[in-house]
Amino acid sequence: MEKLLRASNAINMVMDRIAMAFGWLFLALTAVIVFDVLSRNFGFQLPRMGSTRLQELEWHVHTALFSFWLGIAYIKNAHVRIDVAFTNAAPRKKAWAELLGCVIFALPYTLVALYFSADFTWIAYVTNESSASANGLPWRWIPKSFITFGLLLLLLAVASVLVRVIVQLFGPEELRERAALFDASAKMT
Amino acid sequence: MDWLIHHLALILFFILALALFSGFPVAFVLGGIAIMFGALGMLFDVFAPVQFFNLLPRVWGAAASNPILVAVPMFIFMGTMLERSGIADDLLHCLQVLLRRIPGGLAMSVTLMGTIMAATTGIVGASVVMLTMIALPAMLERGYEKKLAVGTIASAGTLGILIPPSIMLVIMGDLLSVSVGALFAAAVFPGLILAALYLAYIGIRSFMRPDQAPPLPADIGPKTQRELWWLLAKSFFPPVFLITLVLGSIFGGWATPTEAAGVGSFGAILLAWMKGRLNGATLRGVIERAGLTNAMVFFIFFGATLFSFVFRSLGGDELVIELLAKMGFDTGWKILTFMLILTFILGFFFDWIEICLIVLPVFAPVLQGVDFGAHLGDGGPILFLTWFVILMSVNLQTSFLTPPFGFTLFYMKGTVPPSINMMDIYRGIIPFVILQLIGLSLLVAFPEIVLWLPRYVGFLY
Numbered sequence: 001m002e003k004l005l006r007a008s009n010a011i012n013m014v015m016d017r018i019a020m021a022f023g024w025l026f027l028a029l030t031a032v033i034v035f036d037v038l039s040r041n042f043g044f045q046l047p048r049m050g051s052t053r054l055q056e057l058e059w060h061v062h063t064a065l066f067s068f069w070l071g072i073a074y075i076k077n078a079h080v081r082i083d084v085a086f087t088n089a090a091p092r093k094k095a096w097a098e099l100l101g102c103v104i105f106a107l108p109y110t111l112v113a114l115y116f117s118a119d120f121t122w123i124a125y126v127t128n129e130s131s132a133s134a135n136g137l138p139w140r141w142i143p144k145s146f147i148t149f150g151l152l153l154l155l156l157a158v159a160s161v162l163v164r165v166i167v168q169l170f171g172p173e174e175l176r177e178r179a180a181l182f183d184a185s186a187k188m189t
Numbered sequence: 190m191d192w193l194i195h196h197l198a199l200i201l202f203f204i205l206a207l208a209l210f211s212g213f214p215v216a217f218v219l220g221g222i223a224i225m226f227g228a229l230g231m232l233f234d235v236f237a238p239v240q241f242f243n244l245l246p247r248v249w250g251a252a253a254s255n256p257i258l259v260a261v262p263m264f265i266f267m268g269t270m271l272e273r274s275g276i277a278d279d280l281l282h283c284l285q286v287l288l289r290r291i292p293g294g295l296a297m298s299v300t301l302m303g304t305i306m307a308a309t310t311g312i313v314g315a316s317v318v319m320l321t322m323i324a325l326p327a328m329l330e331r332g333y334e335k336k337l338a339v340g341t342i343a344s345a346g347t348l349g350i351l352i353p354p355s356i357m358l359v360i361m362g363d364l365l366s367v368s369v370g371a372l373f374a375a376a377v378f379p380g381l382i383l384a385a386l387y388l389a390y391i392g393i394r395s396f397m398r399p400d401q402a403p404p405l406p407a408d409i410g411p412k413t414q415r416e417l418w419w420l421l422a423k424s425f426f427p428p429v430f431l432i433t434l435v436l437g438s439i440f441g442g443w444a445t446p447t448e449a450a451g452v453g454s455f456g457a458i459l460l461a462w463m464k465g466r467l468n469g470a471t472l473r474g475v476i477e478r479a480g481l482t483n484a485m486v487f488f489i490f491f492g493a494t495l496f497s498f499v500f501r502s503l504g505g506d507e508l509v510i511e512l513l514a515k516m517g518f519d520t521g522w523k524i525l526t527f528m529l530i531l532t533f534i535l536g537f538f539f540d541w542i543e544i545c546l547i548v549l550p551v552f553a554p555v556l557q558g559v560d561f562g563a564h565l566g567d568g569g570p571i572l573f574l575t576w577f578v579i580l581m582s583v584n585l586q587t588s589f590l591t592p593p594f595g596f597t598l599f600y601m602k603g604t605v606p607p608s609i610n611m612m613d614i615y616r617g618i619i620p621f622v623i624l625q626l627i628g629l630s631l632l633v634a635f636p637e638i639v640l641w642l643p644r645y646v647g648f649l650y
Contacts, residue, residue: 023476026266030458033263033451037444055256058447063253065262069484070491078481079214079488082538094212101213105221109492112224113245120245147245147253 001171004163005179011160015072015153022068029061052135060143067150071157074106095168098161106158114151121145194233198505199512201226202551205496215543216485219492223499230503240502244495251494252487256447257369260359261486263450266479267457268310268349273471274461276427277306277319283424285327286410286417293395293402295331296341297388299324303345304384307352309431311359311450312482313589317346317597321604334401335609336617337394343597343614344387344621347589350541351582352380354435354453356486357541359446361578364549365556367571369446370439371648375579375639382638383583383628390624427460440646486542493546506554513555521559525577528552529584529629536588540596544585565636568650572640575649579639580632587625590618 036054039045073079089097123129124141131137167179193200201222208218227244230236252258271277284298291297299320306316320342328338350357353373362369395402411417435453438444444452461467497505513519518527535544561573589597592615601614632638643649 019480020473020476023473023480026262026454026476026479027458029259029263030266030451030454033259033448034455037448037452041443058259058451059254059256062259062262065480066252066484066487069480070488073481073484073488074214076481078485079216080485080540080542081212081214082209082543083212097212101211101217105208105213105217109217109220109224112241113220113491113495116241116245119242120249143253144249147249 001167001175005167005171005175008160008163008179011156012075015075015157015160018153019069019072022064025061025065029058029065032058032061050135052131052133053137056131056133056137060137060146063143064146067146068153070150071153071155074154074157075160092169095165099165099169102158102162102165107162110151110155110158114148114155117144117148117151121148194235195504196508197226197230197233197235198500198503198508201500201503201505205547209539209543214488216488216492219489219496219547223492223495226503227499230499235504236499236502244498247498248491248494252490255363257359257363258490260354260369260447260450261356262479262483263447263454264311264354264356264359265482265486266475267450267454268312269475269479269482270454270457270461271306271310271431272316272319273475274427274457274466275464276424276460277302278323279424280305280428281323281327283420285405286420289405289409291392292399292404293391294405295324295328296333296337296391296395296402299328299341300345300384300387300391303342303348304352304380305428305432307348307350307380308354308436309428309453310349311354311356313347313349313596313600316349317343317600318604320346321601325605329606329608331405332403334398335613337391337401339601339605339609339614339617340619340621341387341391343590343595343601343618344624345384346600347586347597348380348384350589351376351383351586353377353439354446354450355582357545357582357585358578360486360490360542361545361549361581364545365553365574365578367574367578368648370442371575371643372578373436373439373446374643374646374648375575376582377642378638379579379583379628379632382631383586383625386624386628387621390620427463431456431460442647489542489546493543493550496547497550500551505551509551510555521561521564521573524555524559525561525580525633528556528577529580532581532584533587533591536585537591537593539588541585541588544588545581549581565640572649575643576632576636576639580629583625583629583632587622587629590622590625592618 032054036051036058040051045051121141121144124144129140131140164179168176171179205219205222208222209215211218227236227241231238281298281302284301285295288294288298303316303320306319310316324342325338329335349355353376355373355376358372358376359369362372391402411420431453434456435449438452439446439449458467461471513524513527518524532544532548535548556574556577557570559570559573565572565576589595592598595618598614598618602611605614640649
């Protein structure tokens, strides 16, 4: 149990690092958009990096930006919940609900999505798919792989939460407290 | 059995509604149920196994390779950056100075500030937390009645999601294929009218019960004219700069909403730097907040796309049209009324994002066919859709205020001092919910309020 909990902690830490590293893409995205607007209005462009390519780059970056944060958002409990029934429930009850949710919804969903996403990326790779537009970016498999990697991280996040819930429910007394779910509500829209 | 298979899409919908209340993250529930019913459909031969291969391309097209939605992370980043930049404190102080002699002046300055902040950010959380933290202590200290103080802040904060730029309008525009620029323009006057209604209410109430909204001491603020001008310039420059940059460039036709969002987040970074607030710690804080919020929005997008794909594949579209017709909702007005009431009721439990992403795709085919020419004039379905999105938006904005699950109320609960309990918050927002409904009725009765500006700037004809 102790080992499992440590693995979960390690996953959480690594996920946090990865997400933060990709978080700087917010600045990159800002920079690309500002550059695109300026260059189009002033009529200059980088060689082989015209506006079409820049605009495709924008949504490539956007794809990376949300994909790599899917998992950490679950770990930090930022995904919206409709918690009418469980707001005031005892921690054990909440842990049971989380366990069932993971098994019924999160695991099958993440696994199926991961499988089909990997397939989707693989097809793009073997067919050497590139942008539909002649001036667009090549290597469509790269942005597609962002989603696959994002889902992989999400699967790890689900595993990590699952471990904590299991330790909390069935683990030895002294570990239960340490396993309590991350509960930093970060809803923000 | 046949009945079961025919109504599988409907069952899917009800199971979803039930499962959402499990308290498990909405995005997982949506995706999980979609997969489950896909498998179930396969079992009954109404969902071809090969359709599973369409799931990812759907998500890819809807959420990833969609240049319009790039505006969403940028507006989220911009709003979060502004929240940390400290420009709000200056603005509120300045508005208080300007309105110090008017009864209810402090509450009015909160509403005005909410309106101005709404025109610089596209999200709600930031404005509500910001207003609660800086304005609520000031109001309580001055002896404002608790319920009035809370209601004012909650209502002013929610304007953020309606007044452009707004990520809600970006997403609804994308779902119903209406130009985001047109929606931004269409939302301006409705937002201002709601703000005016709030102001009028606060004014009347403060005039009738001055004890509930005591005026500020006359001696706050600068002593000399020069200092006053400097205060004005200093506090109004940042928001005016951003509003011009973002909304100006969209309405002027120079930039797409996505570009304006990118330029706006550059502007927000610049303002934070000018205020001396830009450092590593702030930046990391902003990135974390924005990153989590963004992932939350797009993960629901992910799940909802799968859900509506399966719903549609199981014949959900025809079923909805058939059912609405059976229930007698066949004319434009009846459908509109149905949708608005449905949204209002759902708004008690769900947020705008679930309602938008689940309900809109389900009803989109019905909406595309609605003819409102007699009320809106000639201009085709696009006029109706624009008007409809704005009506929905006001409705969804109200959902932030309606208990038990108003987002705004939650933000407030996290930030208010212990002297205010949940009942104060609930009772404080009631008058403002009524004002919302008055505003909504005005927009229904006089669609020109919505349609005039987008026509004027040339987004609609």
